[in-house]
Amino acid sequence: MAARVNWKEWLRRWDEQQESFHLERERRFSAMLDAVEATQPRRLRALDLGSGPGSLSVRLLRRFPRATVTAVDYDPVALRVGEGALGSYRGRLSWVDARMGAPGWTKALPSGRFHAALSTTALHWLAPAPLRALYADLRRLLLPGGIFLNGDFLPWGPSYRRFSRMAKGVREARLHGASAARQWAAWSRWWKDAEKVPALAPAFQLREERHSQHPRTGDLPLDLHLRALRRAGFRDAQVVWQDFENRVLCAVR
Ligand SMILES: C[S@@+](CC[C@H](N)C(=O)[O-])C[C@H]1O[C@@H](n2cnc3c(N)ncnc32)[C@H](O)[C@@H]1O
Structure with missing residues (x-):
């Protein structure tokens, strides 16, 4: 057995x-959930974009006991772990296997509009064209007054090199000199260990096929996100929380 x-x-x-x-x-x-609490009804419908195994989803579901969340990801391993750990969260959480920004991806979502679309450490995977397409989709998916929140590494662009250098210095000092390689070791250990779990074998195989087709882009600068959001028709788009280049970008529909 x-x-x-x-x-x-x-x-x-x-x-x-x-x-x-x-x-x-x-x-x-x-900070992201505070922004949701300050602006949205308690019985909200939310999206978790690039959910991974559901870290943000579960925090939102705990904080808002009458909320429902749709978690979207295209990594079969992350989805399998999330579904195993959280299931449907007593009917309040659904999992969608879709590649955001790809043509037609929103057809995989449950029908109706959402009060909030949230994302953490995920949208840096998108190249400019799919990111713009995603923001246009979000404008349609959100209810009037709905909120988009992106918590991610959103670097200063080339016009702010001094700030970038400062942020890099601060980060290195805080990590107490730990090398980038050591930081990534924790991440790669998780993946190496997960690969040994037989129940994850089919998901790993599918992941391999998908990821070889979709290389990761570089981190796009904050300004590009702001411009793309405004172009997509979001009236207000601003950083609402930041720790150097680690930020929460918020846009109101
Ligand atoms: C570093 S993980 C973050 C997961 C989770 N949000 C968290 O904060 O722990 C990034 C996730 O984004 C997902 N992702 C990246 N690009 C995506 C896309 N275009 N469509 C769907 N998921 C995507 C990846 O599969 C991955 O699970």
């Missing part, structure tokens, strides 16, 4: 490895 997988432990370990290099991750989650 196959050994039972402790999916909750895999989700806990996911959080642990993400926290090891995304400093202030928990504070950033809280």
